[in-house]
Amino acid sequence: MHDYEDVDMKKGYDKQLLRRLFSYARPYLGLIIISLVLLIGVVGAELAKPVLVGNAVDDIITKYDTMYSTVSKDTKGAVKIKDNYYIGDEKNKYPSAEKARIIYDETYDNPYFLVSGIDSAQINKLDKVKKVILKDGKYFIEYDNIEKEVTLLTNNEIKLLRQDHINGLLRITIIFIVVLIFGLLISYFQTILLNYTGQKIIYNIRNDVFTHIQGLSIKFFNNNPVGKLVTRVTNDTETLNEMYTSVIVNSVKSVLMLSGISIMMFILEWRLTLAIFLVIPLLIIATLLFRHHSRKAYREVRTKVAAINTFLSEHISGMRIVQIFSQEKRKMDEFSEANEELKKANLKQLIVFGIYRPSMYFIYVIGLSIVLIFGGNMVLEGTMSIGTLIIFIQYISNFFDPIQQLAEQFNILQSAMASSEKIFTLLDEDSKIENNENAVKLDKLKGEIEFRNVWFAYNDEEWVLKDVSFKVSPGETVAFVGATGAGKTSILNLISRYYDIQKGDILIDGHNVKDIDLNNLRSSVGQMLQDVFLFTGNVNSNVRLRNDEITDKQIKEASKYVNADKFIQKLPDKYSEKVYERGATFSSGQRQLLSFARTLAFDPSILILDEATANIDTETELLIQDALYKLMQGRTTLVVAHRLSTVQHADKIIVLHKGRVREIGNHQELLARKGIYHNLYELQYQEVN
Incomplete structure (x- = not known):
């Protein structure tokens, strides 16, 4: 994916982007057309009001x-x-x-x-x-x-x-009020309709983006910051919403107003209209200069905003470290510097707008002067009425507003096109793990796992696993040990098919994992990691994970079975106790017990434990070990642990070294071989003593 700041703004008007944006709007084309028709009514009402005033002057007041x-x-x-x-x-x-x-x-x-x-x-x-x-x-x-x-x-x-x-003046006044109310009502319904349509479009885009993100591989999330993905789903889609509901319709309205005013002025008095159009070159020059400088200023502001958001996200998350090492003053200085840069960028943007708007007003004054000088002379000569002069004065006031709006909306449109490029770049990300066309669904996995000559690399041919082969029987407990980087966690990720291998085969119950339905496969594998993630909600929702088939009774039974019920019952609201982001109010052990309850509630056939008992106090570890023993009954269990004391009772221990299987056997067999496992055991035994 492109970085948010690296998108080429000039590519924003790519025809393909416009086609894709239109594809989201196509289902609501009827509503959009109705909105545009209503917009014509709004513009018509705006154009009619000066004519009514002019007619009142010519036909009544001046008589x-x-x-x-x-x-x-x-x-x-x-x-x-x-x-x-x-x-x-x-x-x-x-x-x-x-x-x-x-x-x-x-x-x-x-x-x-x-x-x-x-x-x-x-x-x-x-x-x-x-x-x-x-x-x-x-x-x-x-x-x-x-x-x-x-x-x-x-x-x-x-x-x-x-x-x-x-009486005639009263009639025109009533007509003017009716036209005014008509314009306001049409504008109201048009705005409501357009915003409703825009929200429907953005709702679909946001859903598509989030659905797509959910299907992407773990590799993608390892290579892309969470903050950037959140920006895609929220900020970038909201920018598109502004384009659909504001920029496009206002741009169309501005164009209609400019066209309507120009036509009406030509109909009323073409000679005076040509004189007014002498200011058009000044308008074009001012607008082009504004577009050029505002684009630079806008991009600089956006860059500085991104920088300060990145700083805040990083340091608020790491505030504990900042306070532990007494770095508050230094970080405050760094923030002040970033804040100063953002202030300067905003001031530059304000200067650009501060020059452009008075320039437009100056050009408007020139246009108004032309109307008063040339139009006034024509009135004195008797070739034009006073009412027509008044209409021109009102039209010239309305003529410059659409031009200014078009110039100012250019940045929003430009930003929306850049956002659409980022969104579609994300949607085009192909690092998804897809089901095969003839993927099979297995009712209940036995839990037989076999690796046959598996080669795997995260990047190109930087092999993490090299020709790995082993077999796990149903109900067997197998532990993977080895130094950091040996490939233990990679093996566990491959079983659930979070990555696809480059060579070899991985079989579960005799079926290649690529031939098993992905949801069926992953729902049959329960993974418990060292860092348990809890979602905002309550205890019930974190065990159920929105699976309505799991009842409250099943949640309580699962929690009791894995010893989580003991601490849950002590909570003020028990199973309805509020859980904050990442479960910050729970201890590591409590979060781990909740993850066990969650796993048991989903009743997987295969258990994967990746350092699940690390960094847990002794008392809680006893509860966890008891819970693990219960969970492992009748299930194939794969364990990764650095503390060899936790895997001594495994049916089989597989020793990995630099991506290859070096030793396979139980605890006693491996110790007797005096190989890598023996050396690791001796090393940990010496550290303990």
């Missing part, structure tokens, strides 16, 4: 100078405006006439004046009248060298006059 020629008189001669709304408190307030007209002069606080007593021929002539003259407290207009008195309308009469405009 203050409308010349109302619909003014007429009723049958009684009273002047009225539309339907039954009359000017004046009394119907006969104003003189009757064939026609009446409203004149607007903005120089007055109340700018509306009524012209009455005119005929049809005079109506059109009044269109050119824009000025009302005040003389001796009265108001007059002049046209065709005629001076005619006009009547100033009151505020109530003006309100009545513009009632249609007020």
